[in-house]
Amino acid sequence: MLIDTTYWGLNFGVVVFKDAISNKFIWWHFIEQKLEDYKLGFKWCVEQGYIIKAVVSDGFKGLAKTLYPIAFQIFHMLRAVMAKLTRKPKSDARMELLALSKELCKLSSNDFINKLSKWQERHKYFLNEKTIDENGKWRYTHTRLQSANYTLKRNIAFLFAYESVENLPKTNNGLEGEFAHLKTKLRVHSGLKLENKMSLFHIILS
Structure with missing residues (x-):
C-alpha cells in the first residue's frame, strides 16, 4: 500500500x-x-x-x-537528513553523513548499518563536543548533525522493509x-x- x-x-x-x-x-x-x-x-x-x-x-x-x-x-529520509545538514555541509562529518544518506536506495540494510556505525565511531568525539550556552548550560555543539544522526538511528528499522516484502517499492x-x-x-x-x-x-x- x-x-x-x-x-x-x-x-x-x-x-x-x-x-x-x-x-x-x-x-x-x-x-x-x-x-x-x-x-x-x-x-x-x-x-x-x-x-x-x-x-x-x-x-x-x-x-x-x-x-x-x-x-x-x-x-x-534523504530529504529529512538534508534539511538538517544542508545541501553543502562544510565539516567532514556532515559531508560524509550526507553522502552516506544518498546511498540509502543503493545499499543493503547490512551495508548501510555497517557504514553508519563506522561513521559514528570515526566522528564520535566531534559528535559529542559540547559548549556552554548563554544560560551557562552545556549543550552539544553540533546539534543539527546530532539530529541527523538520531533521525537515521531512530528510523533504521523502517528503511529496508522492501528487503523482506516481495515487490514492495522503496x-x-x-x-x-x-x-x-x-x-x-x-x-x-x-x-x-x-x-x-x-x-x-x-x-x-x-
Missing part, C-alpha cells in the same frame, strides 16, 4: 491510499487530523477485505506504531507522480470553490 498526503494551499489537502500491485487508487479522504485520517483509511481497507502486507509512507509520527506489526517502509514515487498529474488538472480549474474542487477530485480518482 502506498499512502501519502498532498496539499493545495493551506485549506485543501487529501490523504490517498494506492494499491502498489494493481496500481489503483482505493481510498482517499480530505484531511482533518491526518493520523486519524490514516486510521480511518486502514479501517475501511480492512472492512473491505484488503490484506495489507506492507505500507510505504513518509515518516509521519505515530503511523508506524499504529500499523504494527504491518511492515512499514519510510521514504524521503519509495512513493508512483503516488507522488500521480499527485503532480492531479495538481496540473486542478490548476486548470483554479477558480473553483472548495466543494467543487473536492467533487472534481473524486471524479479524477474514481
